[in-house]
Amino acid sequence: MRLVQITNGSERRVAVVDEPELVLLQQDVTSTYALALRALETQQSLSELVLSLQSGDRLPYDEVYGGASPWRLLAPIDVPGDPQKVLVSGTGLTHLGSARERQAMHAAAGTVVEEVDESRMTDSMRMFAWGQQRGRPAAGEIGIAPEWFYKGDGSVVKAPGEALTVPGHAEDGGEEAEIATVYVIAANGVPHRIGMTTGNEFSDHVFERRNYLNLAGSKLRECSIGPELVLDPDFQDVPGFARVLRGSEILWEKQIRTGETNMAHSLANMEHHHFKFAGHRQAGMVHIHFLGADALSFGSGVRLTSGDIAEVQFEGFGRALRNPIVADEPLKAPVRVQVMR
Incomplete structure (x- = not known):
C-alpha cells in the first residue's frame, strides 16, 4: 500500500x-x-x-x-504547522558503493577500497569495515554503531517537484539517491515505523572532500522525499536508478541497488542505534532517516548547476522523485548576531 x-x-x-x-x-x-x-x-x-x-x-x-x-x-509525511516535531537524519557508509565514493574523496593516492591493512585505511573505510564485521548482529544482540548525521528539522524537507537549493554559503550541491524510513513516536515513547519512501538526501560533497570532519556541516542541507510512502515494503534487494537531466539530455545515469542484502548494516541495527537515544523517543515526534546511497553523480565528476533535474526511482516504491536544482547567490557578508541588552 x-x-x-x-x-x-x-x-x-x-x-x-x-x-x-x-x-x-x-x-x-x-x-x-x-x-x-x-x-x-x-x-x-x-x-x-x-x-x-x-x-x-x-x-x-x-x-x-x-x-x-x-x-x-x-512530501508524504510532515507535521502540519509544526516542522520542529520532525527530525531528519541519516546513516552513511552503509553500501559498498557509498564506501567507494567516500574513499575516492578522502583517500591518499594509491589507497583502494579493498585495502585490508587497517593502519592504511581512511577513517571512512575503517568505519565501513567495522560495519561489514559487526553491523548485522544476530536477533537480540547489539551490533556496532554506524555513521550517523543530522540534516535538520521538517523545514528542510521539500516536496516532489520542488527545487533543492544550493545555499549561498555552500561550495556545491549534489544528489544522493536513497531510501528513507519514516517513524512516529507513540505516547509511551515507543518508535513505530510507518513505512519507507524514495529520497534525495542532497549534500555538499566539495565541502566534505576538503576534510572528512566537514561531513556534519555538508549534510545540513535541504532534501526531498516521495512522492509515495510505502507501508511495509520488501527491503531485501531493491533495484533502482538515479539520473541527472540537463535540458533535454541525460547528463548522468546509473543503475543502483539498496536493501539489506546490499548493505553492511541491518535495518534493525541502524534503528537501534538511532533510537537508543532517549531524546529520539519523544512522544509525537516524526523521524525521517536516510539509509545511505549506492552511488552519486559527484563520484563521476558531475557538478550540478541551476536548472538541472535530479531523478530517483526504486522498484516497488512508486513513481520517480524529481527535483530541479537552484543555486542561491553567493553569501557576500557574514551573518550578524544581535546582542540582547
Whole structure:
C-alpha cells in the first residue's frame, strides 16, 4: 500500500495510490501524521485503517504528478504547522558503493577500497569495515554503531517537484539517491515505523572532500522525499536508478541497488542505534532517516548547476522523485548576531 499527501492550496488530503488513480481518504484525514496517530490510539493496523477510510473520490494520478491538476503533491509525511516535531537524519557508509565514493574523496593516492591493512585505511573505510564485521548482529544482540548525521528539522524537507537549493554559503550541491524510513513516536515513547519512501538526501560533497570532519556541516542541507510512502515494503534487494537531466539530455545515469542484502548494516541495527537515544523517543515526534546511497553523480565528476533535474526511482516504491536544482547567490557578508541588552 502506497500513500501520498496532496493539497490544492486551501485544503489537504491523503490518498492511496491505485494506478492510474489516487483514491482519496475521507475529508477529515488531512495528514499521514494524523492518520498514524489515529492508528496508534485505536490500536489498529495502519493499512486496515486506511482501507476503512477510503472515500469514493478519485483523481487522475498523471495530472497530479505532472502538474496539470489543481492538486499538487506534498512530501508524504510532515507535521502540519509544526516542522520542529520532525527530525531528519541519516546513516552513511552503509553500501559498498557509498564506501567507494567516500574513499575516492578522502583517500591518499594509491589507497583502494579493498585495502585490508587497517593502519592504511581512511577513517571512512575503517568505519565501513567495522560495519561489514559487526553491523548485522544476530536477533537480540547489539551490533556496532554506524555513521550517523543530522540534516535538520521538517523545514528542510521539500516536496516532489520542488527545487533543492544550493545555499549561498555552500561550495556545491549534489544528489544522493536513497531510501528513507519514516517513524512516529507513540505516547509511551515507543518508535513505530510507518513505512519507507524514495529520497534525495542532497549534500555538499566539495565541502566534505576538503576534510572528512566537514561531513556534519555538508549534510545540513535541504532534501526531498516521495512522492509515495510505502507501508511495509520488501527491503531485501531493491533495484533502482538515479539520473541527472540537463535540458533535454541525460547528463548522468546509473543503475543502483539498496536493501539489506546490499548493505553492511541491518535495518534493525541502524534503528537501534538511532533510537537508543532517549531524546529520539519523544512522544509525537516524526523521524525521517536516510539509509545511505549506492552511488552519486559527484563520484563521476558531475557538478550540478541551476536548472538541472535530479531523478530517483526504486522498484516497488512508486513513481520517480524529481527535483530541479537552484543555486542561491553567493553569501557576500557574514551573518550578524544581535546582542540582547
